[in-house]
Every structure is written in C-alpha cells, then in structure tokens.
Amino acid sequence: MTKADIVNQIAKSTGIEKDKVLATVEAFMDSVKVSLAKEENVYLRGFGSFIVKKRAKKTARNISRNTTIIIPEHNIPAFKPAKSFMIEVKK
Secondary structure (H helix, E strand, C coil), rough: CCHHHHHHHHHHCCCCCHHHHHHHHHHHHHHHHHHHCCCCCCCCCCCCCEEEEEEECCEEECCCEEEEEECCEEEEEEEECHHHHHHHHHC
C-alpha cells in the first residue's frame, strides 16, 4: 500500500477531500520525523511506537579494498507495534 492508496482510502471512508487528507498525512509524517530527529519517541496507543534505537560503534570491513573501517555510533528509527496491533495482524 502506498501513501496515495492510504490517502484515497481515508478520503473515501471519511468523505474529506483528498488534498486535505494528503496534507494531514504529510503533517503527521513530518511530526514523527521531527520528533525522532530530536530523539523523542512517538507513542500511538493501540497502534504502536516510533522509537529511536542507538547503534553502537563497530568495526566493519570494506571487502572491495580489503580494509577495515569504523562505523561510528548512530541512531536509527524503528517501529514497535502495539500488542493489539500484533494480534490483529496474526489473524
């Protein structure tokens, strides 16, 4: 499912115009991105949490040059579904 599919489905089920739904979906995604960039988790009860995970510094190999490189500590975004979400998907 794409963002356009989501917008169409919400517009169809609510009767709200597509451009307003698109603006709302985009604003939601921007809010989540900004919060995660500030290392603030986003909790949506009954749906799940968008969280920031820290990856530790590690040593890796560049096999094409046969050299060792160090990957610094960094943050990555992750999604942790709510228990009710998991039950719904498992059906």
